[in-house]
Amino acid sequence: MTAELVRGQNHPLPHTRLDIGVSAGRPVVAAVTLSDEDGRVPGTEWVAHPAQPALPGVEVSRQATADHLLAVDLNAVPASVHRVTVLLALPMGPGCPVRFGAVAAPFVSVGAPDGPETASYTVTGLDSESAVVAMEFYRRQGGWKVRAVGQGYAGGLAACLADQGLDRAGELAAVVHEAVAPGLSRTVGTPPPRTAEVRRNAAAAATTGDPGPCADHGPALGTTSDTGPRPVDPANPQPPAGTHGGPVDYTHPRRQSAAPPPPPAVPPAAPGRPPVPVAGDATGWSMEERLYNQVWGMFEDLARTTAAYRSAVDFADSRLDQELDRALSDPHSRIAGTAGGAREAARARHGELTGRAREVLDRDLDQLTAESEVVEPALPPAFARWDSPVWQSYRVPTEMPMALRLGDLHLPERPGLRIPMLVRLPLERGLWVDSGRSAPESAVVPDGTRLRALAMDTAVAHATRLLAVHPAGEFTVRVIDPAGAAARSLTPLVRSGVLDEPPAAGAGGVSAVLAKLTQRVDLVQMAVRGGAADALPPDLDTARQLLVVNDFPHGFDDRAVTQLRYLADEGPAVGVHLLMVADREDASAYGPVLDPLWRSLLRITPVPDDHLADPWVQHLWTYEPPAVPEGRDVLGPVLARVAEARRTWRR
Template sequence: MDEHFTAGQNAPLSTRTVRFTATASVLLDLCAFVVDDRLQVTSSDDAVFYNQPATTGVRIDGDAIVVDVDAIRPGARVLCAVGCERPVPVATCLTVATGRTVATFHVEPGAGTETALLCWEIYRHRDTWKVRALGQGYAGGLVEMFTAHGVDVEAPPEISATDAAQVQGEEVPTPAVGLSPLEMLWRIFEDAARSTAAYTSSIEFARQRLDDELSAAVTDPARRTGPEAERVRGRAQRRYDALVEAAESRYRDDSAALAAELLTLDATLPPALASWTSPAWKRANTASDGVLIGELTADHEFLRIPFGLPAPLSRPLWVEGDPAELGPVVSSLVVRLLAARPGTLVHLVDPGRSLAELEALTAARFAGPPVHDRAQVPAKLRGLADALDLDVLAQQVDGGVPTSPVLVVLGGFPYGYDHEDLLQIVRITRSVGGGRISVVLAGDPPDDDDPVVRILRSDAQTLPVDGRLADPWTGGRWVFTPDRLPTETEHLRGVLDGNSLQD
């Protein structure tokens, strides 16, 4: 047995121990029931879920449910199921202990309302263990499913994706209720990551199945050539095409839903996280817990996901690239940081004059004249480091109220700075200001960098102008494209000048 099942399809089970796994664009709760011929449990002990991880013959093992058919009591069968936080397609898989796939089944929630799905039935027919794809859903979620199979549920059981993640040692996302703007964007990113991983898994399964069928066809000398060989290859290709088409259709639907959610969300985000065309840039100042720094796309490019960082910056942010080309990227970042924290004052050091557009746009926020003359750089950095140290000392001694937030922007870095300048920059980046100080460095480091530059690189978070990163949920690879300041900036001045612009 090694095939993709449709609802109702059954086949002999070729292994004595089978692992049930499932993936979707949201977190899932795996569960199982050991039931009789009427599909009822003997007692609530026959249900397996995060808070009751094992019964005789069935257990949770990491992100899988393992069924040992030889240990199942006589006359019983096993139902494998999932619960999800909202109705989404679910890709399920049965494998052996070595990881080899023996069967897959994609379950679609009926009428778009079902948040609990029966996926597989493992049962004995005469002397043979078999498996059947089910696909039955429950609009009432896990509570309805548990009750339908005779499990005593006195109150809604706390079988949530968050709790399951805690049991399995995964990072637990913030609950949907009360999410901050940055957390909402990260939740959509997580949904996109899981949807993309499910799509990739489906395509890989289809490709592996095609390879296996074509390989099996050529092992029989009588079927390697001629009309029969052509029919075998044709059937294999048609099955592959159907699987790919179904996977792409599901992925496009998921991506369209997320894109619609992003479009609606964009109008409600604070300026620092919103698109440049959002009406947020024409409203009064609104603080933000994060700043948009770019967008992510998967290799399939069905969807573009906004990508943000917390504000204020917890670490120096080093924007790497040719200083002559970094202007729009650094300008976008600085404008968004200023929008995120109304009242922030900017200290700009730019010996190479690579950020001229930024100067014109943010002049109202400067704490003093920008420094362009190389000879003035040491005094500026030393004075700023001393002032920050005194401010921190005042807070420690008498609990003085800190002054306005500070954003330090260093252009043409590190070529426009000598060793002593770099030491002063380390002092600035390591000032303890309770989130008051954010530092942006812009430029390419030299190959044989100064030891102090290495310290700064170690302390800083790097923002590549073009690069790739892995998402923290599935390890999927994403292409990162940094945000750039738009060519038309007049609509931004209301926020940057501290005033409100009317539509």
């Protein structure tokens, strides 16, 4: 499971031998510096760069390219090294951009050689900078951690090196740029999308001369690997992932290599009034991507403004306590009888501070509420609520969306302001619908039987949405219901015919499904790693798989438990995902052996619950599960269209 870092976030490293991938869309220079305990680079011999590509434990590229693969062995660096830093810089040459704000945000990934990514970071927020500290690895309590830095330098590589304490940084920067200059003329830029218009433009460019190694070739659409996107040819489409004879591609979609177009123009606001909200008011290649970015922008705005309000209230409370303590501890005020007035004045100042903070909060929340009212009706099916009119005109899509709505999030300062909880597709971790009691004792929670039924209803709603947002034939749902207790909840899936097999029941059914999926993970892993997708058995279903597991751990023996843990750990990378419906307390007999399973899954609930903690601003977000409107059959018509599309696809 990859940790997608943001600026300043750190993450532990389970491995010390690392491959660092850099994808920038345009040629960049990559370098690595080694720092001592004080964070200083003692000399040029502590810098790996194209003119000196190898140091103990470090190897970098010799050229400026759009894609780099750097090798770092943290156990092999000298013991005096306490920090290993990855630097990126724009080369100096004809046609080369002079600032990162004019190119795609660089993407950096870290992982073990021949293993999955451990962490990744998209270096956003750059403008006039021409060099940036992308990531750093540092010692902490006997181990190593990685941190996303994103510190840019308008002064270029020289300023970046000087900031790390390197003497004669300008001379070394000149050496680096001189070393990569000969290779720039041989650098191949990112190819453009192969549309007819671009082909015509390319032909015209070929008759007028080479625009230069760093010229803009346009955005590249489609993805085939985590190291960078490749173009998709609409005139000669490839078989979809999962079809026999085609590539098996379970990598993260929509990872772009160039800057998206600007957001749509926002109507000017009247003087003294807030701006008018507009759906899609964010950057992105498509309206879907713009809406996704806008929703997450709303989430961040709500988190920030609420954090500022709570901080202001805490400050006012602390100041009130200090002033009251001073008034009570001053003997002169007690003798003169002025203590009461001091207390009233302190309370008045407290009320003024909290009142101003609340006014600012209400202003921001009103603006976010207005934006939510505009954005919600514009959301596509993958992002929309079940009561949205978009489901009335639903059609099976031809490509997978970039994200999926799992419910809503809100904070107590404005419970009515709900922000969609979106997770990227494909799912990078499984889901766990907690059927146990988790809400506070004061909350009204259904009894155990009703709660388990609600949990399974929630799981079916999630499975329906996953089926609905994938193209026909690219997503398959399997169900394990050992005791047949979920028959009522599973009725929409069974009746529509979207299940290729009936829900597995009994010990034999559980064993057969888990064995089949475990074998599938093994085979696809070997095929992907060996680049031999065409060697897969012809009867193997290579579509993405969702395994819905009800009432775990009842009906599961030790072998089945081990297989489930294996699927949770290894399945997402090759298109097998878990959706568990379980009460953790029921599995307590297994002891801590199942703790890694629970931690590997994203916990959601069938009733509102404030279990989602925000590590950045320390909020406890209340999660609201997706609600299917009562008295309306929304899932049935959607599943019927999915089933019909699957039958058409198989003909």
